[in-house]
Amino acid sequence: MKWSLLINSIKRGCRYFVSRRVYFVSLVLVPIAFTLFFIDLMDEGLPLKVPTAIVDLDDSPLSRTITRNLNAGELLDIRYKSESFHDAIDKVRGGEIFGFFMIPERFQEKALGGDKPTITYYSNMTYFVPGTLSFKGFKSVAVTTAGGIVQTTLVGMGLDEGTAGNLLQPVVVDNHPIGNPWLNYSIYLCNSFIPGIIALMVMLVTAYSICDEIKKGTSVQWLREGGNSMLISLIGKLAPQSFMAICVGVFIQSLLYGYNHFPLNNHAMHMIAAMVLLVIGCQAFAVTICCILPNLRLAVSILSLVGILSFSVTGFSFPVQSMYGGIGIFSYLIPLRYYFLIYVDQALNGIPIFYSRWYYIALLSFPLISLLGLWKLKRRCLNPVYVP
Amino acid sequence: MKLFKNIKSWFVDLLKVWRREFKLVFSDVGVMLFFFALPTAYPVVYTLIYNPELVKNIPVVVIDDSRTSESRELTRMVDATDAIAVYDYAANLQDARRIMNSHECFGILHIPHDYSKKLGRGEQSVVSFYSEMSLLLRYRAFLSALTDVQLALGSKIQTQLIDSAGLPGQMVSGTPIESESIMLGDPSQGFASFVIPGIIVLILQQSLILGVTMLAGASNERRRRNNGTDPLAIPAPPAISVIGKTLCYLTLYAPLTLYILHIVPEAFSLPHLGNIFDYVIFIMPMLIASSFLGMSIGAFVLERESSLLVVVFSSVVFLFLSGLTWPRYAMSPFWTLVGDLIPATWGVEGFIRLNSNNASLIQNSTPYLMMWLLAAIYFVTAVTLRYVVMRTGNPRRNGYEKLYS
Numbered sequence: 001m002k003w004s005l006l007i008n009s010i011k012r013g014c015r016y017f018v019s020r021r022v023y024f025v026s027l028v029l030v031p032i033a034f035t036l037f038f039i040d041l042m043d044e045g046l047p048l049k050v051p052t053a054i055v056d057l058d059d060s061p062l063s064r065t066i067t068r069n070l071n072a073g074e075l076l077d078i079r080y081k082s083e084s085f086h087d088a089i090d091k092v093r094g095g096e097i098f099g100f101f102m103i104p105e106r107f108q109e110k111a112l113g114g115d116k117p118t119i120t121y122y123s124n125m126t127y128f129v130p131g132t133l134s135f136k137g138f139k140s141v142a143v144t145t146a147g148g149i150v151q152t153t154l155v156g157m158g159l160d161e162g163t164a165g166n167l168l169q170p171v172v173v174d175n176h177p178i179g180n181p182w183l184n185y186s187i188y189l190c191n192s193f194i195p196g197i198i199a200l201m202v203m204l205v206t207a208y209s210i211c212d213e214i215k216k217g218t219s220v221q222w223l224r225e226g227g228n229s230m231l232i233s234l235i236g237k238l239a240p241q242s243f244m245a246i247c248v249g250v251f252i253q254s255l256l257y258g259y260n261h262f263p264l265n266n267h268a269m270h271m272i273a274a275m276v277l278l279v280i281g282c283q284a285f286a287v288t289i290c291c292i293l294p295n296l297r298l299a300v301s302i303l304s305l306v307g308i309l310s311f312s313v314t315g316f317s318f319p320v321q322s323m324y325g326g327i328g329i330f331s332y333l334i335p336l337r338y339y340f341l342i343y344v345d346q347a348l349n350g351i352p353i354f355y356s357r358w359y360y361i362a363l364l365s366f367p368l369i370s371l372l373g374l375w376k377l378k379r380r381c382l383n384p385v386y387v388p
Numbered sequence: 389m390k391l392f393k394n395i396k397s398w399f400v401d402l403l404k405v406w407r408r409e410f411k412l413v414f415s416d417v418g419v420m421l422f423f424f425a426l427p428t429a430y431p432v433v434y435t436l437i438y439n440p441e442l443v444k445n446i447p448v449v450v451i452d453d454s455r456t457s458e459s460r461e462l463t464r465m466v467d468a469t470d471a472i473a474v475y476d477y478a479a480n481l482q483d484a485r486r487i488m489n490s491h492e493c494f495g496i497l498h499i500p501h502d503y504s505k506k507l508g509r510g511e512q513s514v515v516s517f518y519s520e521m522s523l524l525l526r527y528r529a530f531l532s533a534l535t536d537v538q539l540a541l542g543s544k545i546q547t548q549l550i551d552s553a554g555l556p557g558q559m560v561s562g563t564p565i566e567s568e569s570i571m572l573g574d575p576s577q578g579f580a581s582f583v584i585p586g587i588i589v590l591i592l593q594q595s596l597i598l599g600v601t602m603l604a605g606a607s608n609e610r611r612r613r614n615n616g617t618d619p620l621a622i623p624a625p626p627a628i629s630v631i632g633k634t635l636c637y638l639t640l641y642a643p644l645t646l647y648i649l650h651i652v653p654e655a656f657s658l659p660h661l662g663n664i665f666d667y668v669i670f671i672m673p674m675l676i677a678s679s680f681l682g683m684s685i686g687a688f689v690l691e692r693e694s695s696l697l698v699v700v701f702s703s704v705v706f707l708f709l710s711g712l713t714w715p716r717y718a719m720s721p722f723w724t725l726v727g728d729l730i731p732a733t734w735g736v737e738g739f740i741r742l743n744s745n746n747a748s749l750i751q752n753s754t755p756y757l758m759m760w761l762l763a764a765i766y767f768v769t770a771v772t773l774r775y776v777v778m779r780t781g782n783p784r785r786n787g788y789e790k791l792y793s
Contacts, residue, residue: 026697034705040720041708047718092572093747094754095737098715099572111565118566126573126659126744128582130715132528135569142567143539149564166512170545171462173515173534180521185714188524197701204697215693296693297418304700305426311704312437318579319523322443327436344522351489 005227009236012225016209017240023209026201027244034197035190035252039260042186050130050137053080053088053100060108066119066145070101075137092124099123099134101141111149119145129185179263179348187262191343192316194252195275199282199336200307202245206286207303209237210377211296219381230378231371238283249275257347265350274342277363281335284370291373294380310334338362401624405632408622412603413640418692419606422599427644430595431588431652439656441578443529447475448495449484458504462515465537466497471529494520495530510549525579573744574659581658585743586712586736588648593674593732594703596637597682601695604686608777612690626774630767634679641675653743661746670742670749673759674735680766681731687773710736734758 017023054070056063071078079097082088088100102120104110110117121138125131147168154164180187213219226233250272257264257271264271289306290299313330314320314337320328331337338359345356413419448466452459467474475493478484484496496518506513517534519527543563574581611618622629649667653660689695708714709727716724716737727733738755741747749756 047715093745093751120568122570124572126740146563146565171541173538176518177521300696355489
């Protein structure tokens with residue numbers, strides 16, 4: 001008896017899902033389009049060849065060597081040769097360059113004469129990535145230039161080149177970026193923002209499709225067809241959506257880890273399970289919000305606010321550990337946070353699933369929590385009032 | 389004379405539309421939420437999230453195979469940096485991995501057994517650092533801290549070695565060239581100082597578009613219920629009603645703009661240079677263009693709430709197209725073009741320069757003129773779409789009603 005109710009309810013859920021274009025668009029087209037946008041946008045991995053300028057007030061062989069060295073690296077593109085500081089800073093303010101390297105007058109003369117001239121380099125940190133890359137490029141050239149002169153002096157004193165080189169850099173820190181040795185920006189951003197969009201759209205569609213019944217006054221009928229059980233009605237409505245969203249999510253994962261060869265250092269099932277749990281967790285989160293605020297506009301507004309904020313508060317760019325405690329704690333209320341942590345452990349670092357166990361459990365707990373408020377949602381479904 | 393009459397009647401219509409739009413805004417809680425609550429609260433919430441600015445004291449585990457005073461000195465120096473805090477010592481790489489897997493540290497420093505021996509012999513000592521790569525901000529902090537340690541330690545050891553080798557110290561000690569790095573726009577390299585000036589401009593545009601599309605959706609709902617005419621709309625020519633509505637939004641957004649672009653950066657001590665009049669003059673075409681853009685999108689929004697489904701996710705797309713995270717010079721021509729069509733792309737770019745780089749309006753003439761161009765384009769689309777909707781009257785019936793009728 002119950003089973004036939006559930007099957008009927010699911011059938012109705014399928015009919016409802018296809019009744020309006022906006023659901024298909026939001027749940028299927030938007031995430032896929034967004035994924036393609038992201039993958040294509042950051043195709044290069046790192047935005048190398050930062051547009052920069054050189055201000056060479058010396059114009060000596062040494063300063064021209066520096067210019068050539070700056071341009072030879074992969075990081076910088078010396079687009080302009082500016083005549084003065086003002087000319088260069090004007091270009092920064094006009095957005096043409098992200099930094100410039102300044103060689104003072106009588107540079108070579110002073111450098112070789114032991115008079116310690118000062119090289120100054122300016123990086124525009126209002127854009128973090130190009131600013132940092134230009135800083136890195138400038139700094140390495142500044143250090144190696146100084147080193148080159150010292151080495152020449154030392155060799156001139158009779159040291160062999162090897163010893164002189166060791167003397168220049170007695171200690172070297174060899175960096176090993178685990179999992180993303182290319183410092184690929186696309187790997188880093190796609191794996192956090194694309195699931196974020198899936199989560200956002202799943203939450204919005206869930207809340208929209210539930211509260212829409214209340215707004216239109218059809219919720220009584222919806223509940224009746226589910227045998228007056230809120231749970232069966234909800235499963236009937238949400239199961240087709242879960243199925244669609246999971247298919248889309250796994251397809252997107254296949255684009256990331258298969259087509260794009262992003263790091264997947266553990267079994268693919270670990271990530272697929274996380275995607276299934278993310279979709280269900282987000283639906284449950286939306287149901288919980290609908291239980292608290294059974295009003296189409298309020299529920300959808302709150303969820304869009306939460307969904308958009310979750311890109312920041314889940315610590316994709318700025319670590320949760322460094323946030324104020326009172327803010328960081330909110331990240332643990334959002335399903336997306338746990339998916340991100342699972343991704344870091346399972347796909348990027350490929351560590352044993354044992355270490356991620358709590359994240360899976362946390363994702364599982366969202367559906368359980370949502371059960372607590374169903375009585376309230378049911379009451380509102382039986383007395384649908386639309387407050388505009 | 390007829391011309392004067394016409395102009396007068398247009399003017400009267402304009403004022404009527406303006407007044408009616410005020411009424412519509414203030415009688416709709418949903419719209420007020422987007423017009424007032426969102427732009428007031430969001431900048432504060434975002435800044436609170438990012439306000440710690442720097443990533444400090446990231447836990448790191450040290451494997452010290454050398455166990456000498458030199459290796460301990462290196463550890464102390466690493467620990468003393470702003471970015472890194474030594475969390476624990478580990479016996480070997482396995483143990484260190486275990487600590488990292490348990491999410492207790494984010495980096496491993498491995499000092500090899502011959503570290504001090506090599507230093508003593510005047511050879512180069514290589515120290516390995518393994519960084520967890522989930523967040524690039526952490527890696528960036530590690531990298532700059534370790535480079536600083538490497539240079540500081542290097543020049544110290546260098547001096548000692550040169551002294552002991554009996555070379556004339558003053559000739560080679562230290563570096564023959566001093567170098568000085570200056571960070572423009574965000575001298576402390578704080579994350580909030582970098583990201584907030586851009587985000588607040590985007591918030592300005594998105595809240596305006598959300599509110600405008602929601603008003604349009606509500607109007608479309610009324611029109612559907614009333615056989616193709618919206619009873620609350622003033623019967624005015626399309627261009628007049630589009631301008632009238634925009635005037636209303638501009639009046640509402642004047643205080644909000646001041647709050648977002650001036651008070652928020654001031655209150656959180658974010659970079660805030662330049663002149664407040666410049667900001668206002670600069671951002672005006674963005675607001676106008678966003679309002680027209682919102683009305684153009686609104687023609688396709690059949691219901692108040694579906695505007696959310698359509699507009700919300702676009703915030704993330706617009707954020708990336710603006711070049712704040714992924715610079716625009718590295719985008720393909722296609723995405724650059726798409727970005728060009730969004731008012732906030734130019735708004736973000738120009739406002740950051742005005743606000744953080746102390747640029748002048750003249751230096752920002754490209755974004756400024758582009759926003760006016762967009763305003764002109766979206767004015768045409770908004771008027772055309774409004775004309776079409778008024779002519780055809782009843783927009784498409786939605787499928788949902790068909791299902792239950």
